[in-house]
Amino acid sequence: MKPSPFLTIAIILLALNGYGQITPQPSSTQTITQQFGLGTITLTYSRPNVKGRKIFGYVEPYDKVWRTGANSATTIRFSDDVSIEGHHVPAGEYGLFSVPGEKEWTIILSNKPKQWGAYSYSPADDFLRFTVQPVKLPRPVETFTLAFENMFPTNGELHLLWENTFLAIHLTCDIDAKVMARIDSAMQTDKKPYYDAVIYYWNNNKDMNKALEWANQMEKIPGMPPMVAKLWTARVLLKKGDKASAIATAQEGVKAANEMKSDEYVRLNQEVITEAGK
Numbered sequence: 001m002k003p004s005p006f007l008t009i010a011i012i013l014l015a016l017n018g019y020g021q022i023t024p025q026p027s028s029t030q031t032i033t034q035q036f037g038l039g040t041i042t043l044t045y046s047r048p049n050v051k052g053r054k055i056f057g058y059v060e061p062y063d064k065v066w067r068t069g070a071n072s073a074t075t076i077r078f079s080d081d082v083s084i085e086g087h088h089v090p091a092g093e094y095g096l097f098s099v100p101g102e103k104e105w106t107i108i109l110s111n112k113p114k115q116w117g118a119y120s121y122s123p124a125d126d127f128l129r130f131t132v133q134p135v136k137l138p139r140p141v142e143t144f145t146l147a148f149e150n151m152f153p154t155n156g157e158l159h160l161l162w163e164n165t166f167l168a169i170h171l172t173c174d175i176d177a178k179v180m181a182r183i184d185s186a187m188q189t190d191k192k193p194y195y196d197a198v199i200y201y202w203n204n205n206k207d208m209n210k211a212l213e214w215a216n217q218m219e220k221i222p223g224m225p226p227m228v229a230k231l232w233t234a235r236v237l238l239k240k241g242d243k244a245s246a247i248a249t250a251q252e253g254v255k256a257a258n259e260m261k262s263d264e265y266v267r268l269n270q271e272v273i274t275e276a277g278k
Contacts, residue, residue, distance in 0.1 A: 025046070025071070026048070026049075026070075027046040027047055027048040027049070027069070027070035027071055027144075028046065028047050029044065029045070029046045029047070029071070030044070030045060030046075030047055030146075031043065031044045032044075032146070032147070032148065034148040034151065034156075035151075036080075036082070036148075036151065036156060036171065036173060037080055037082070037153060037154060037173035037175045038080060038175050038178060038179070039078065039079035039080035039091070039173075040079045041076065041077070041078055041079075041082075041148070041171075042076070042077040042079075043074070043075070043076050043077075043096075043146060043148075043158075044074065044075050044076075045068065045069035045074035045075075045096075045144075045146055046069045046070040046071040046072065046074075047069065047070070047143050047144045047145065048069070048070040048143075048144050049142055049143050049144075050140065050141075050142050050143075050162070050163055054163075055162060055163040055165075056100050056102075056162075056163060056165055057100075057102065060100055061100075062100055062101050062102055063099060063100075063101060064099065064100075065097055065098075065099055065108070065118045065121050066097065066098050066099065066100060066118060067097060067115075067117045067118045068096050068097055068098045068146075068160070069144060069146075070144070071116070071117070072114075072115065072116055072117070073095045073096070073097065073110075073113070073114075073115040073116070073117060073118060073121075074095065074096040074097075074146070075093055075094065075095055075096065075113040075114070076093070076094055076096045076109075076113075077092070077093040077094075077113075078090075078091050078092065078093075078094075079091055080173065080175075081173070082171055082172065082173045083171070083172045083173065083174075084109070084128070084130070084169060084170070084171055085107075085130045085132070085169060085170055086170075086172075087128055087130060089109065089127075089128065093113045094109040094110055094111065094113055094127060095108075095109070095110035095111075095112055095113040095114075095115060095121075095125075096108070096109065096110075097109075097110055097118060097121060098160075100134075100165075101134075102134075103133070103134070104131050104132070104133060104134070105131065105132050105133075105134055105167060106129055106130070106131050107129070107130055107131070107132060107167075107169060108126055108128070108129050109126070109127045109128040109129075110125045110126055110127065111125045111126070111127045112125040132167050132168070132169060133167075134165050134166065134167055135165075135166045135167070135168075136164050136165070136166070137161065137163075137164050137165065137166050140163055140164050141161045141162055141163065141164075143162075144161075144162040145159075145160070145161045145162065146158065146159070146160055147159045147161070153175070153203075154172060154173050154174070154175060154176075155170070155171065155172045155173075156170075156171045157169065157170055157171065158171060176204070179200060183196075183197045183200065192214075192217070194214040194215070194217045194218045194221060195218055195221065195224070195228075195232075197211075197214050198211050198214045198215045198218065198232050198236065199232070201214075201236075202232070202235055202236060202239060205239075208236055208239050208240045209240070211236045212233070212236045212237065212240065215229070215232050215233040215236050216233060218232060218233070225256070225260060225262075225265075226252075226253070226256040227253050227254075227256040227257040227260060227262060227265040227269065228265065230249050230250065230252045230253030230256060230269065231250070231253050231265060231268050231269050231272065233249050234246045234247075234249040234250035234253060234269065234272045234276075235272055237249060238272055238275060238276050243276040243277075244276075246272055246273075246276045247272075247273050247276045247277065250269040250270070250272040250273045250276070251269075251273065253265065253268075253269035253272075254266055254269045254270055254273070257269060
């Protein structure tokens, strides 16, 4: 059977790659490793430039599968399970393809991540498809950009920007059960993670009585500055509603911070005093 012209092109380009790079790539490659939850997301893609061209609807036609970059198809690897726009995605590596549209884009995760372009793309390899709405940028972006933004421990966004188009893809992960189990297990050891546990409980509105017990133990941690221990004890007390104790503890934190000449922890402890005084 005669090979398709697209397959022939892909084979030629892959073969030429074997000769090594002697000139700069017109579309530079970028790899981003982003911490997320208890794991990481690794994204690798090539970054074409606009170079005065009309991109979407012309260079990259509407309603055609795009490699979401240049050269090899974009890949995304999750070390842990995540959810993308509400869809569960198991840990693993995927090809990140897309179908640009004037009013709606389709984002595709393919079970076949290692491809040159989209020449051998097949819907049979799709793991997931979902749609997102494009937004027109107030000013053009010359170099195609994928970036992780608004990243928090359990949610964040993958942004796509090029020419006048912006997309936001929402990511979430559920790590609470794992973290709580790790804290419970570590608290049975000699090296109890009081500092990390207090911060997690405080940030996630867990049992503040337990958090206070641990905060009171923080000053016993070797090398723990009193200004830090006082800050977190004061923060927990404030969240428990004990404003008077929070103020008194934070004042001790301010004193300790002044002794160590730490303007940052003077400010942080003072913020607790101000908030408790409202």
